[in-house]
Amino acid sequence: xxxxxTEEQQDLANAIGEFGRREVPDKARRDELxxxxxxxxxxxxxxxxxxxxxxxxxxxxxxxGGSMTDLLVFLExxxxxxxxxxxxxxxxxxxxxxxxNGSEEQKQELLGGVVNGELxxxxxxxxxxxxxxxxxxxxxxxxxxxxxxxxQKTWCSNAHISKTILLVARTSTEGGKHEGLTMFVVPTDAPxxxxxxxxxxxxxxxxxxxxxxxxxPADAVVxxxxxxxxxxxxxxxxxxxxxxxxxxxxxxxxxxxxxxxxKERHQFGRPVGSFQAMRHRIADNATDLAATKxxxxxxxxxxxxxxxxxxPREASMAKLKATEIAKHLSLEGMQMLGxxxxxxxxxxxxxxxxxxxxxxxxxxxxxxxxIIGKSYGL
Numbered sequence: 001x002x003x004x005x006t007e008e009q010q011d012l013a014n015a016i017g018e019f020g021r022r023e024v025p026d027k028a029r030r031d032e033l034x035x036x037x038x039x040x041x042x043x044x045x046x047x048x049x050x051x052x053x054x055x056x057x058x059x060x061x062x063x064x065g066g067s068m069t070d071l072l073v074f075l076e077x078x079x080x081x082x083x084x085x086x087x088x089x090x091x092x093x094x095x096x097x098x099x100x101n102g103s104e105e106q107k108q109e110l111l112g113g114v115v116n117g118e119l120x121x122x123x124x125x126x127x128x129x130x131x132x133x134x135x136x137x138x139x140x141x142x143x144x145x146x147x148x149x150x151x152q153k154t155w156c157s158n159a160h161i162s163k164t165i166l167l168v169a170r171t172s173t174e175g176g177k178h179e180g181l182t183m184f185v186v187p188t189d190a191p192x193x194x195x196x197x198x199x200x201x202x203x204x205x206x207x208x209x210x211x212x213x214x215x216x217p218a219d220a221v222v223x224x225x226x227x228x229x230x231x232x233x234x235x236x237x238x239x240x241x242x243x244x245x246x247x248x249x250x251x252x253x254x255x256x257x258x259x260x261x262x263k264e265r266h267q268f269g270r271p272v273g274s275f276q277a278m279r280h281r282i283a284d285n286a287t288d289l290a291a292t293k294x295x296x297x298x299x300x301x302x303x304x305x306x307x308x309x310x311x312p313r314e315a316s317m318a319k320l321k322a323t324e325i326a327k328h329l330s331l332e333g334m335q336m337l338g339x340x341x342x343x344x345x346x347x348x349x350x351x352x353x354x355x356x357x358x359x360x361x362x363x364x365x366x367x368x369x370x371i372i373g374k375s376y377g378l
Contacts, residue, residue: 003293003294003297005069005073008070009069009070009073012070012073012074012077013073013076013077015050016052016074016077016078016081016083017077017081019046019047019050019081019083020077020078020081020082020083021081023043023046023083024043024081024082024083024084027345027347030082030084030347033084034084034203036203036204037086037161037202037203037204037205038084038086038087038202038203038204038205038354039084039085039086039087039088039119039158039161040084040085041117041161043083043084043085044085044087044088044117044119045117047083047085047117048115048116048117051064051115052074053088053114053115053116053117054111054114054115055070055071055074056068056070056071056092056095056096057095057099057111057114057115058099058111061099061107061108061111061112061115062111062112062115062116063111063115067300067304068237068238068241068300068301068303068304069297069300069301069304071092071241071242071245071300072241072244072245072296072297072300074245075088075089075242075245075246075249076245076246076248076249076252077249078249079245079246079247079248079249079250079253080249080250080252080253081249081253082253082347082350086202086205087119087157087158087161087162089242089243089246090119090120090121090122090157090158091114091119091120091121091158091162092114092238092242093122093235093238093239093242094120094121094122094166095110095111095114095120096235096238097122097166097183097222097231097232097235098110098111098120098166098185098222099111100223100231100234100235101183101222101223101224101231102185102222102223103219103222105219106185106222110164110185113163113164118162118163118164119158119161119162119163120158120162120164120165120166121156121157121158121159121162121164121165121166121188122156122157122165122166122168123153123156123159123165123166123167123168123209124136124153124168124232125153125154125155125156126138126151126152126153126154127152127154130155131363131364131367133168133181133229133232134176134177134178134181134229135177136168136169136170136181137151137170138150138151138152138153138167138169138170138211139151139169139170139171140167140169140170140171140182140184140216141171142171143215145215145217145218146215146216146217146218146219146220147171147184147215147216147217147218147220147221148213148214148215148216149167149169149184149186149192149211149213149214149215149216150211150212150213150214151169151211152208152209152210152211153167153208153209153211154198154206154207154208154209155198155206155207155361156195156206156207156208156209157205157206157207157361159188159195159206159207159209160195160197160204160207162188163187163188163189164185164186164187164188165185165186165187165188165209166183166184166185166186166222167183167184167185167186168181168182168183168184168228168232169181169182169184169228170182171225171226172226178229179226179229180226181226181227181228181229181232182221182223182225182226182227182228183221183222183223183228183231184216184220184221184222185216185220185222186214186216186220190214190215190216191214191215192211192212192213192214192215193209193210193211193214194209194210194212195207195208195209196208196209196210200357201353201356201357202353202354202357233310234310236310236312236315237303237310237311237312237315239362239363240315240316240318240319240362240363240368241296241299241300241303241315241318241319242362243319243322243323243358243361243362244296244299244315244318244319244321244322244323245296245300245322246358247322247323247325247326247355247358248292248293248296248322248325248326250326250330250351250354250355250358251289251292251322251325251326251329251330251355252289252293253351254326254329254330254332254333254348254351254355255285255286255289255329255333257333257346257347257348257351258282258285258329258332258333258336258337258348259273259282261333261336261337261340261346262278262282262336265337272336278336281332281336285328285329285332288325288328288329289325289329291321292321292322292325295317295318295321295322296318296321296322299311299314299315299317299318300318302314303315312371312375313371313372313375316363316368316369316371316372317368317372319362319363319368320365320368320369320372323355323358323359323365324359324365326351326355326358327352327355327356327358327359329355330348330351330352330354330355330356331352333348333351333352334348334349334352
């Protein structure tokens with residue numbers, strides 16, 4: 001059963017495809033745009049000019065007020081066409097937290113900035129607190145004029161290309177470990193903040209942050225003091241669906257590129273795809289991909305039909321399945337392309353590098369399985 005889009009959603013998908021073919025027509029152009037990392041500000045500004053970056057943001061702040069499904073279409077198609085806007089996913093996750101919890105002034109400034117092509121970063125993880133966010137120790141202490149932050153953060157996406165970071169820091173040690181966490185808006189040029197890039201397989205993506213007596217004004221708090229954990233939990237649907245959408249698009253690309261290759265590549269006098277062993281692998285992969293697409297889109301529609309409700313099981317299923325299938329199909333592509341899969345000329349290795357980290361960030365596959373299992377009372 002194919003996924004059915006509205007006429008407007010199909011028009012959006014078609015427009016993104018046309019944009020991708022025009023602006024990123026081949027691998028050489030993509031390599032040029034991503035020489036400094038997976039995010040191209042040139043392409044990002046052009047997408048801002050199209051009005052697409054505010055697709056999931058309220059009209060009051062310049063956005064389109066689109067649904068989860070609208071956002072999913074945008075993410076899936078930009079990923080499928082390998083449009084290098086790697087900073088968008090983290091930006092929209094951060095923007096949504098600002099939308100839910102921020103002051104009107106914060107919303108006007110930061111959400112309006114996103115619509116116009118600015119990036120945002122969010123900082124939760126620490127060297128000793130990754131999956132266990134409640135274990136973070138970076139402190140923000142109250143002063144007469146605001147707050148002073150000390151500590152280290154790590155794996156902060158976008159910090160090197162953003163003007164603003166949404167920081168989650170500990171403001172109290174009273175109560176359980178999930179109590180006493182608070183969100184703050186931190187300019188990336190704030191005195192006392194140092195940003196150091198971390199070299200990764202995917203290029204310049206993530207950073208270590210070092211806070212040394214970093215002073216913030218009182219109005220830097222986002223939402224309620226001490227309620228950072230609850231504010232984070234309210235955004236889990238969106239975060240997981242963003243990652244699911246991106247990896248669904250990548251999985252489609254890996255599959256289509258593989259099929260195109262095995263049709264053209266001849267060995268022993270015939271296309272390699274005509275051998276039964278290869279045909280059966282393609283059939284299994286096609287079936288898994290179709291099932292994943294149905295799951296992800298059905299979850300998005302469920303969220304759209306129930307505004308404000310949390311669907312931790314369904315969102316975790318979508319994130320788990322889409323990220324795992326993206327990694328699997330990229331590996332399958334590497335195998336079926338043979339030596340060309342390993343060569344940078346064909347681009348399959350790029351898809352593998354992009355997909356393999358997706359089963360780690362945003363909650364590892366093991367964490368997603370744990371959430372799903374617990375939802376059944378296990």
